[in-house]
Amino acid sequence: MSGTRAAIRYAKAILEIAQSKGVADAVNADMKTIALTVTENLELKNFIENPTLKVDQKQSALLEVFADANSVTKSLFHLLFENKRFEILGAIASEYNSLFDTMNGVEVATVTTAVPMDEALEAKVLAKIATLSDKKITIINTVDPAIIGGFIIRIGDKQYNASVANRLQVLKRELSN
Secondary structure, X not given: OOHHHHHHHHHHHHHHHHHHOOOHHHHHHHHHHHHHHHHHOHHHHHHHHOOOOOHHHHHHHHHHHOOOOXXXXXXXXXXXXXXXXXXXXXXXXXXXXXXXXXXXXXXXXXXXXXXXXXXXXXHHHHHHHHHHOOOEEEEEEEEOHHHOOEEEEEEOOEEEEEEHHHHHHHHHHHHHO
């Protein structure tokens, strides 16, 4: 079973359990923290992916790192302990967040800007997003100085490019014709 397919199965199972116990929101917050921590903390990522470490060491470390997590989240650690699958924890957390957003009619918009968004740019972006999607939107801002200015919005398979770099490319093509 591939890691991605397994992560989806675990995420669905945890979401069902969390829903049945009325704690899907709390578990979603835990999963966001876990996904972020595993992505940004290379030491933790290497620790849980290390095949030479015993699974009980991994479980106790995760229970310590995420001591404030919901009991449903902690049950995931136990499940991964039993199945020796700690390496897919980050993927499970991300999948859970996606499933939770889909269930609640929330779409994620990735907004790429040359500098971190300020309130004025965020207002422009939200106005444009309203024309692209009628769902509730969660914005993830990524910074890429290469776009020079403006913004690029990606929602699902749609993209709106209002970057200065894109305008320069268009101008360059028009001038070369």
